[in-house]
Amino acid sequence: MLPNLPFDPGHILVGGTWRATVETLSLINPSDGTTLCQIACSTVADVNAAVTAAQDALNGDWGRKSALERGRCLTRLGQLVLEHADLLTTLEALDVGKPVSQARADAIALARYCEFYGGAADKVHGTTIPYLDGYTVYTLREPHGVTGHIVPWNYPMQIIGRSVGAALAMGNACVLKPAEDACLTALMFAHLAKEAGFPDGALNVVPGLGAEAGAALARHPGVQHLSFTGSVQTGRTIQTLAAENVVPVTLELGGKSPQIVFEDADIDAALPFLVNAGLQNAGQTCSAASRILIQRGVYDRVAARMADAYRAKSIGPASSDPDIGPLISVKQKTRLASLLEAAHDLPCIAETPMPDDLPPKGAYVQPRLYGPVPPDHPLAQDELFGPVQVLIPFDTEEDAIRIANGTIYGLVAGVWTRDGARQMRLAKALKTGQVFLNNYGAGGGVELPFGGIGKSGHGREKGFEALYGFSTLKTVAAKHG
Numbered sequence: 493m494l495p496n497l498p499f500d501p502g503h504i505l506v507g508g509t510w511r512a513t514v515e516t517l518s519l520i521n522p523s524d525g526t527t528l529c530q531i532a533c534s535t536v537a538d539v540n541a542a543v544t545a546a547q548d549a550l551n552g553d554w555g556r557k558s559a560l561e562r563g564r565c566l567t568r569l570g571q572l573v574l575e576h577a578d579l580l581t582t583l584e585a586l587d588v589g590k591p592v593s594q595a596r597a598d599a600i601a602l603a604r605y606c607e608f609y610g611g612a613a614d615k616v617h618g619t620t621i622p623y624l625d626g627y628t629v630y631t632l633r634e635p636h637g638v639t640g641h642i643v644p645w646n647y648p649m650q651i652i653g654r655s656v657g658a659a660l661a662m663g664n665a666c667v668l669k670p671a672e673d674a675c676l677t678a679l680m681f682a683h684l685a686k687e688a689g690f691p692d693g694a695l696n697v698v699p700g701l702g703a704e705a706g707a708a709l710a711r712h713p714g715v716q717h718l719s720f721t722g723s724v725q726t727g728r729t730i731q732t733l734a735a736e737n738v739v740p741v742t743l744e745l746g747g748k749s750p751q752i753v754f755e756d757a758d759i760d761a762a763l764p765f766l767v768n769a770g771l772q773n774a775g776q777t778c779s780a781a782s783r784i785l786i787q788r789g790v791y792d793r794v795a796a797r798m799a800d801a802y803r804a805k806s807i808g809p810a811s812s813d814p815d816i817g818p819l820i821s822v823k824q825k826t827r828l829a830s831l832l833e834a835a836h837d838l839p840c841i842a843e844t845p846m847p848d849d850l851p852p853k854g855a856y857v858q859p860r861l862y863g864p865v866p867p868d869h870p871l872a873q874d875e876l877f878g879p880v881q882v883l884i885p886f887d888t889e890e891d892a893i894r895i896a897n898g899t900i901y902g903l904v905a906g907v908w909t910r911d912g913a914r915q916m917r918l919a920k921a922l923k924t925g926q927v928f929l930n931n932y933g934a935g936g937g938v939e940l941p942f943g944g945i946g947k948s949g950h951g952r953e954k955g956f957e958a959l960y961g962f963s964t965l966k967t968v969a970a971k972h973g
């Protein structure tokens with residue numbers, strides 16, 4: 493059951509006013525299949541109104557705010573997120589099925605994004621450019637204008653923080669379309685943004701279906717930049733829609749990220765990262781380490797220890813704070829089951845025991861570890877988005893690089909070796925947006941630019957780099973003689 497909410501989940505925030513939508517959708521708790529509430533389902537007209545409200549904000553109070561004032565709004569918002577972290581945690585656990593500790597970590601990360609971008613808002617400077625005699629030339633960093641943010645269900649708070657936070661810092665006015673199956677924390681964020689003193693229309697939130705509300709936002713000629721995280725297929729659709737208006741798009745489309753374990757690695761240090769980076773959020777993580785490449789000499793040892801770790805994990809409803817909760821929905825469970833049909837010829841070396849008392853209508857999936865798996869097998873190539881990892885043995889450093897780079901994706905890679913020269917070679921050779929040496933994920937790293945190459949997408953969010961993506965550069969050349 494939902495706790496008391498300071499907002500109505502059947503409402504959307506447009507131009508600083510909460511209003512009901514004509515249609516609503518049922519929001520399902522994936523831990524037990526019960527209906528939590530009815531949530532707003534925005535129409536094309538609602539999205540159009542949100543874009544107009546964002547334009548008005550740019551022409552009004554929000555557009556006149558200095559970088560310092562924008563930063564202060566964000567910093568206040570970060571403080572409010574921290575003060576309401578308990579409620580945000582509860583909402584995310586109920587809505588997404590995320591174990592409460594992991595949901596709390598996301599709430600804290602959301603606050604941290606607001607703090608980071610609040611502090612950074614007035615630290616993005618232009619440059620002066622030495623030019624011809626009689627000229628002074630300088631550059632200005634300016635907002636794009638209205639930015640559209642289409643967010644998935646796997647890390648709503650983190651993804652809102654990294655994209656909306658950076659966009660607001662640079663003075664854009666945002667229209668946020670959360671995923672239809674995960675929008676409670678987005679609405680709570682909107683409520684807190686109002687409290688933090690953001691002017692009307694600086695942030696508009698319009699939950700709704702992807703094909704209707706999402707597509708309306710992506711194709712809207714009044715939107716000057718789009719940020720999307722989700723599937724390759726939807727990313728392609730959004731980029732195509734954005735192309736009609738010739739606007740830039742940041743796409744973060746997931747991956748098939750490897751961790752590579754060499755024979756000289758500190759296996760004890762690696763082990764928790766090898767397993768947890770695959771099972772966190774039930775494997776529904778864009779940067780999940782879904783492939784573990786293990787040098788042959790330590791293959792049996794690492795495989796056996798990972799198998800033990802799988803057997804020791806707990807699975808259950810989000811509120812009981814297990815290691816692994818349900819998937820987001822029965823739809824995702826069905827999708828994963830069909831992808832796993834390809835695994836019938838593979839050795840499954842460990843499963844996490846499923847408790848007998850799991851709610852029968854919850855979207856639970858048994859975590860599975862497969863190995864050895866040929867690198868070109870569908871399970872080693874396709875993004876599964878579930879609690880499943882594959883183990884791939886390799887012989888030489890060259891083999892490891894070739895296998896690691898041998899998918900359509902390129903988001904993140906981890907390398908475990910004590911050999912410093914090899915670390916440097918691998919860091920250069922791996923075709924990914926991030927490489928972690930003797931760690932994986934670096935604790936989330938709000939400060940660390942993040943994004944992919946290949947079918948993992950393009951553009952960077954997080955860190956200072958995002959501030960460049962969420963702004964445009966103007967060159968001013970003054971001829972004064």
Ligand code: NAD
Pocket residue numbers: 642643644645646669670671672700701702703704705706707708710721722723724726727729730744745746747777778824827875876877
């Ligand atoms: P999706 O990409 O379809 O949905 C993500 C977001 O896009 C949601 O807000 C959705 O409403 C919106 N959307 C959907 N269709 C749209 C359209 N035509 N125009 C504009 N917006 C649209 O993802 P999904 O169907 O929920 O999940 C399917 C698969 O996508 C997953 O199994 C996983 O492989 C992948 N995925 C990846 C990530 C990631 O972090 N990279 C996140 C979620 C899902």
